[in-house]
Structures are given as structure tokens and as C-alpha cells.
């Protein structure tokens with residue numbers, strides 16, 4: 001049952017803060033499927049190009065959010081994108097609560113609560129890559145150019 005297939009998508013990581021460059025792999029179920037599609041696995045290819053595009057987008061997002069192995073910092077733009085997603089969800093929640101109360105009066109609180117929960121879900125989804133990135137992204141061992 002050894003398939004020997006790829007289990008991660010390979011990328012070239014470049015730190016936007018310190019310029020450090022290194023090869024990295026991004027793992028996860030969707031990444032593994034996309035990697036097999038790229039290898040020409042017919043069965044995996046059945047999943048379709050949309051799956052591949054989503055995996056690529058998710059992988060690059062995770063890669064940008066992974067702390068740099070040299071300076072330990074993350075891309076400010078990637079962090080801003082996460083913050084933007086969370087802020088958008090909070091605005092949505094605020095709007096949902098206001099709309100629910102204005103439209104429905106007191107019974108509108110139920111509607112408002114549903115809206116707030118949905119927004120919370122969106123916010124958590126936007127935040128999730130922050131925790132996932134360090135676990136999903138595996139950097140290759142840096143070249144032993146200058147032993148200390």
C-alpha cells in the first residue's frame with residue numbers, strides 16, 4: 001500500500017522582513033490532494049481545478065503566516081489580511097445585531113444572536129491560519145554554510 005505520493009505542496013519561502021529564503025512544504029489533507037494532482041495522479045485530478053486553486057491559495061496564505069525560521073516574524077501584509085477578515089466579521093456582527101433589533105424589536109434579538117454567531121464563525125475562520133501556519137508549514141533544514 002506504499003503510494004510514495006507527495007503529501008505536501010512545495011514552495012519557495014522568502015521572508016519579507018529579513019529576506020531569508022528557504023524551501024518549504026505545506027501539509028494538510030487538501031494540500032496532499034493538490035500535490036498528487038500536480039504529480040499527475042488521475043484519481044486526485046478528478047477533484048478538479050477548483051480544489052487545486054483553493055489548496056494553492058490556502059497554502060500560500062499559510063506560508064505567509066508562518067513565522068520566519070530566521071527572524072521569527074510574519075508577513076505584516078498577511079497579518080493585516082487576517083485582521084481585515086476578523087474586522088469584517090465584527091462589522092457584520094454589529095450590523096446583524098442592529099438590523100435584528102431595528103427590524104424585529106425585542107423578538108429581533110434571536111435574529112441578532114444568529115447573525116452574531118455567524119460573524120463569530122467567520123472571525124474564527126479568518127484567525128485559524130494563525131495557529132495552523134506553524135504546524136502546517138515545514139521549512140527545509142537551512143544549508144550548513146556557516147557553522148558557528
Ligand SMILES: [Zn+2]
Nearest residue numbers: 015018068071
Ligand atoms: Zn525573516
